[in-house]
Amino acid sequence: SAVISQKPSRDICQRGTSLTIQCQVDSQVTMMFWYRQQPGQSLTLIATANQGSEATYESGFVIDKFPISRPNLTFSTLTVSNMSPEDSSIYLCSVRDFSYEQYFGPGTRLTVT
């Protein structure tokens, strides 16, 4: 099974600033995803991180707000830009391996003040 690490695990940020979250997986995977889990809510897909090309964003999410990079098969970053208190959430990295198993990282708990 894939083991996923995320940095930072949590952060408290001021309104108007940006935070970059890193996701590292210990094996090559086919797909990488970024999800958001708002307080007390379910998970919503932000985007699919494509290796070497622009991410594919879901309805309601835009690249200017959530730029994503994926320079290789095991690493991706998500930036939350120009943050507001509404961005306070848990951000989870997820990967799908070649057997169609999908794994989740421990999440990054973001609080915007």
Added chain:
Amino acid sequence: AQSVTQLDSQVPVFEEAPVELRCNYSSSVSVYLFWYVQYPNQGLQLLLKYLSGSTLVKGINGFEAEFNKSQTSFHLRKPSVHISDTAEYFCAVSLPISSNTGKLIFGQGTTLQVKP
């Protein structure tokens, strides 16, 4: 478009009692089905999945689920719960690989509260 409905937001149950967490889905095409568990302050862990074949799927920690195509349901069951099963449970669907990247659509979650 696909959607998932978890019929109970909270399920309180006493230790060693059986439990069923209900999940219904909506889709005009065949889907893959998943149950995940999220313990407090942790990420998601896959309990079990249905891709094809036998409709009764067994997962980790003694959980099982039954796929019912006519009812469009995928209910999760455990015959005897432990205090350690207290967590948030998410049902999710995905389109098959050939037509999708494998992105998951989640239900709203069910909080299982196991009481001593």
